[in-house]
Amino acid sequence: MKIVFAATGRNWDSLVDSRFGRAEGYTLYDEEKDELSWHSNAENKSAGHGAGVQAGQKVVSLGANIVVTGGSFGPKAGDVIRAAGIEMIPDVGEITLKEAYSKIKK
């Protein structure tokens, strides 16, 4: 299972980002490999249009099974992720990735 967190940083102690399309970046946890990887969203964070569409595509291309954000998904990002059949978990709040992971595992 691959879980992507909209995140403010790359570690388990980093916070989940409350924005999705304009998050700092995306931290991917690959459960099989037990590995964290960081995917910056710098180019997209300040995009004039379509940040949600880009972010959605990025998460799809990372091969995510579950996507987590601290707040809500924008309408366009939501459309993209839903169309790809990825499970969306919004509103986990501004907690660490570690806390968010144990929360969704429950």
Next chain:
Amino acid sequence: MKIAIASGKGGTGKTTLAVNLASYIAEEKKNLNVQEVVLVDMDVEEPNSGLFIKGELKRTEIKYRMVPEWIESKCTFCKKCANVCNFNALAYIGVSVLIFPELCHSCYACSELCPENALPMKADRMGELRQYIAENGLHFVESRLDIGIEQAVPLIKQTHEFIDSEFDETAFKIIDSPPGTSCPVIETVTDAELVVLVTEPTPFGLNDLKLAVDTMNELDKKCAVIVNRDGIGNDDVDNYCAENNIPLIGKIPHMHEAAKLYSQGNLLIDDIDEIRDIIKDIYSNIKKLIKG
């Protein structure tokens, strides 16, 4: 001849000036030696000049813009379309291509570059253009975006095309612009010979006037300023215009009666002689600036 009535700040009196100036010229057409007068409401997101113009509807045109349509059976998922789109209007998600028409700028790049012709462009309704003729002979054109359509520029562009084909060079065209300094305003003033900026003599008015003047300078547009609701605020707008050599071509006083007439959808020039005289002077100042 085209002049645009614009402003940085909203609610300064663009429409008040546009409808009164256009109606004044229409009523005095013979004396002023003007062939035709056309008022165009380009504030397509919320056109309101029509509230003041009692005219007969001559024509309605539905306006369309072109957006791509995805044909799944032809697509080989090469991703070129999503990569080339500057506006992120297409998303490639492995099993399908999603199109977000609200982000599309109708540039045709995806459609032209698709090697499989899987993205033909199709017409998508965006709004309506209406043409009226008023009793005083004033021609009035307004365009209105449909609810939910985000982009004003394509409709403004098509409205320009309509008035350019419908009226020739001798017609005096007055364009009521959207507020602000963003793309819709830039598209609206694109071929205006003069941009008349309406402001109010307050710090808010001045701040946004400066933004509008900077925008017009960037576009190499000749500007003039009109102060509306003169008598409130302070003299900073006068000083700013003097320091920057921007002609201040008229001041419309702050009057309870003017506000009342406006709220009832009436023209100020019909009931307030003082304002009719001011509009007359504004017209002659505009003529001088256009010639010069």
